[in-house]
Amino acid sequence: LLLLSYLNMSKTTQWIMIRDFGFSQTEVMEARRQPVPNFTRAHSGGVECWRARHLMNTATRRRALDLKNGATRRRALDLKNGATRRRALDLKNGATRRRALDLKNGATRRRALDLKNGATRRRALDLKNGATRRRALDLKNGATRRRALDLKNGATRRRALDLKNTATRRRALDLMNTATRRRALDLKNTATRRRALDLKNTATRRRALDLKNTATRRRALDLKNTATRRRALDLKNTATQ
Structure with missing residues (x-):
């Protein structure tokens, strides 16, 4: 499920997943070349499946969601729409x-x-x-x-x-x-x-x-x-x- 959602993510989110969650470009290309069910069965019980479950259910996923929807995004929105933008608009x-x-x-x-x-x-x-x-x-x-x-x-x-x-x-x-x-x-x-x-x-x-x-x-x-x-x-x- 994580790989299906990963393949449907935007390029920016995929880059964040690769950077923060440990996926390599080779793993991404291999997952794209093979059908997702075969890839899952081939790696069932392996390190990749454990890492996927870990990323899906633990604090790392919360960090990813935080980066997407939470405090970090609010900070980015604040920089874009909030006090900093008001200051820039004041200067303009x-x-x-x-x-x-x-x-x-x-x-x-x-x-x-x-x-x-x-x-x-x-x-x-x-x-x-x-x-x-x-x-x-x-x-x-x-x-x-x-x-x-x-x-x-x-x-x-x-x-x-x-x-x-x-x-x-x-x-x-x-x-x-x-x-x-x-x-x-x-x-x-x-x-x-x-x-x-x-x-x-x-x-x-x-x-x-x-x-x-x-x-x-x-x-x-x-x-x-x-x-x-x-x-x-x-x-x-x-x-x-």
Whole structure:
């Protein structure tokens, strides 16, 4: 009867029986290969039959039942469903999770969002799209460009047209091919271009790059990666642990 019930047991229970009750894997395989009545008659009165009766009727069977239905199972169920599980659920759903959610969605996240979308971002956007960009655009499209356009299309062009279309055309041709052309080219390609390039590529670019990549980026990165990360890591790894 024990062998019949043993063969119908689950794999886990069979492993417990083999481990705790002394059955070997060879005995199990032999019992499975032979019919149960022949196996019982062949071993009637032997050690195996005595051991089966002993396991079936004595304290060892009670131990097996205890492991299946009794105190040990209650302890396993307690670990699964009781105080330990409540503690795990408390860590998952309770005060610790609320604190973690506070760090994610509460004051710390608001501070991080403020650093990302608030005053610091407004300052960065102001540096990118505001006053500094307006100054750069003014240098590119504003006063400097107007001055360059004035030199190209305004008074100088009027003077050139006057030189081209009037009696001074002969003088203009002389000026075009001699000293005046040299002076015009010098003014166009030397001093004016040097001043425009200096304004565009030197002082303004240095100031824009310094404002964009030095002080503001250092402050933003310090605020984002130092204080906030330190506080978040302290709250996550100290209090939670």
